[in-house]
Amino acid sequence: MDTATSTSRQEIRCDDCGQNRPGYDIVHFGSAEKGYRLLCSLCFNTQVAKAAGLEGFEHAAFESMGLSDCRGEIHEFHFRTQLLATSIALDAFELRNGNPTGYFFQIIGDPGEDQLVLFGRLVEKMRRALSVKHLKNGDYGLQISDQGIVRGRIEWDERQGGRLPLLVIDGREINWDQFGSMLMSYEGWQFKLTIADKSEEL
Ligand SMILES: [Zn+2]
Numbered sequence: 001m002d003t004a005t006s007t008s009r010q011e012i013r014c015d016d017c018g019q020n021r022p023g024y025d026i027v028h029f030g031s032a033e034k035g036y037r038l039l040c041s042l043c044f045n046t047q048v049a050k051a052a053g054l055e056g057f058e059h060a061a062f063e064s065m066g067l068s069d070c071r072g073e074i075h076e077f078h079f080r081t082q083l084l085a086t087s088i089a090l091d092a093f094e095l096r097n098g099n100p101t102g103y104f105f106q107i108i109g110d111p112g113e114d115q116l117v118l119f120g121r122l123v124e125k126m127r128r129a130l131s132v133k134h135l136k137n138g139d140y141g142l143q144i145s146d147q148g149i150v151r152g153r154i155e156w157d158e159r160q161g162g163r164l165p166l167l168v169i170d171g172r173e174i175n176w177d178q179f180g181s182m183l184m185s186y187e188g189w190q191f192k193l194t195i196a197d198k199s200e201e202l
Helices: 041-051 115-130 176-186
Strands: 003-006 026-031 035-040 065-068 074-083 088-096 099-109 135-138 141-144 152-156 165-169 172-175
Touching (some): 026 041, 041 074, 065 115, 074 115, 088 115, 099 115, 099 165, 141 176, 172 176
Antiparallel strands (some): 003 026, 026 035, 065 074, 135 141, 152 165, 165 172
16 A cells, blocks of 8 residues: 655655655655655656546646735645545645645645635635634733634653644744643633544634
8 A cells, every 4th residue: 555644854856757846745655565766746647647547637837926804914834735546635724934834725636726816715725724813812821712612733742752742823833831821811611522523714
């Protein structure tokens, strides 16, 4: 079974087309038995399309774009398309030192779907998310905003070695301690926690 995993190292040469691509655009393609090849997403998608018999599939590369959030701050988003035989995933993410960080959005579509339409749906989803802030600066530092709802992403915290998560809320990194302090403004209240796949919209 062929598997694919992403890597975040910077500027890696694609084993197929020979082009140097940023690490986030490179996929390890192959298997533990047969070995892995490093492919850029264009070459990866072309291989998948060939293997899945998806004739006429054309990889669409989307230029980075800036979107402003509800406070007027501009976020620069980069895009990545990955074809997965029965679906196509389109990711949007911010970069810091060449690595994806901050806001991340994903949309899943049908491999035969017009990628521009899919892109349009992704941008709408991003705009909806950027129009809301879940945290605010209060008298005691960063606090949960008045709506009492927090949406975010669970990430690996290097400093915790996997023991505690790093949260990304409003595109910013919040460690577990900081989040715990924010919750203490609501001592005695109840809460509801929902966990969802990264392509879902909460
Ligand atoms: Zn390539």
